[in-house]
Amino acid sequence: MKKWTKVTTGIVALLSVVTLAACGAKKSGADKDGVRTYVVGVASDQQKEIWTQLGKDLKKDNIKIDVKLFSGYTEENPALADGSLDLNSFQHNAWLNNYNRDNKKDLTPIGYTIISPFGLYSDKIKNPKDLKDGDVVGIPDDPANGGRSLQALDALHVIKLKDNAPDSPSVKDIVSYNTKIKIKPIQADQLVAALPDLTAAFINTNFVTDQLHTTPKKSALYIDTDHMDKVNEIYKNVIVVRKEDKDKADFKKIVKAYQTPEIAEIIKKTNDFPAWDTSK
Structure with missing residues (x-):
């Protein structure tokens, strides 16, 4: 009986490792075509539209953007901190600073997006x-x-x-x-x-x-x-990631794809303004 228990336990443990490895690969690795998927949390239809367009623009880099729309401001940072999101794009630096201070986190901005009236x-x-x-x-x-x-x-x-x-x-x-x-x-x-x-x-x-x-x-x-x-200036909105991901090459590509004249024009058609230096 003890022998079978040990064997069964070993099989379950092995299956758990395999399952976790598979889940990890699915989240952070590339799929069979080499496409890397990143989940971004936003809090407005405008940002959903922008990030959906970014997903199209980034196809050439084998980057897929999965946009998750939230109805308020309270869930996006915890979801980023716990790994449910890879990035978020809904807050200004003032909000981020307060969240990090109050929750002892170190979520990090990597690029400006909009400044909202x-x-x-x-x-x-x-x-x-x-x-x-x-x-x-x-x-x-x-x-x-x-x-x-x-x-x-x-x-x-x-x-x-x-x-x-x-x-x-x-x-x-x-x-x-x-x-x-x-x-x-x-x-x-x-x-x-x-x-x-x-x-x-x-x-x-x-x-x-x-x-x-x-x-x-x-x-x-x-x-x-x-x-x-x-x-x-702390009311400029930013793209935010976990601190350990701030220098990730794909995320630098995402910021570059966001800060383009094309995205600036989409922003100007709404109520907001581009928050980066558009003169460059």
């Missing part, structure tokens, strides 16, 4: 100057986009931030209120639903296009990228 929206007022004492302004509850909202309110002279406020300021960095508004942090993907109960709200552009079915140019009371000198 960030706007103030309202069903109740027509101009930011119409804000009055007691009005409630919704902002995303994450440090990165919440901080960007506060920088915009500072640029609008609604509040005054400390001179030495960090790149992603918080409410505690407000020195004074020129208009005594109430600032209400709300989960980013819930701000559109909450808008009827707010005086105004800062909303990420992908939720504006996907949920409000409009654009910043058509509907925003204020767009921070119309005043680029007020927008910190």
Whole structure:
């Protein structure tokens, strides 16, 4: 009985090794035609369209792009960290820095993609100057986009931030209120639903296009990228990988394929702007 148990255990162990090896080869190796597949996580239809086009452009390099669309911002980094994704393309440096700090991770940016306009929206007022004492302004509850909202309110002279406020300021960095508004942090993907109960709200552009079915140019009371000198560079979006993969040759090819005049034109047809130096 013990002898058969040992034999069976050995067979199971051997099969496990073979199975794991096969799975590993399928994920990170090339298929029989030498095509290498990489899974990228995105959070908007626009980015899905761009990465789908990149997949076509990279066929000549035997690179296949498998695009996974997420509905929010909370899953992409954990999925990259645990190996479910090979890359992601949804966040700016401010968001990435906060994620790495809070989760003790070292996910690494390898190339700029877009800078997305960030706007103030309202069903109740027509101009930011119409804000009055007691009005409630919704902002995303994450440090990165919440901080960007506060920088915009500072640029609008609604509040005054400390001179030495960090790149992603918080409410505690407000020195004074020129208009005594109430600032209400709300989960980013819930701000559109909450808008009827707010005086105004800062909303990420992908939720504006996907949920409000409009654009910043058509509907925003204020767009921070119309005043680029007020927008910190940490709000440029990036392609992100695990630190150990940052120098991978295929990923350098992917960045190069993204930062082309053709992709820049696709971006310009939407609400965003290329975040890399397009003059080169």
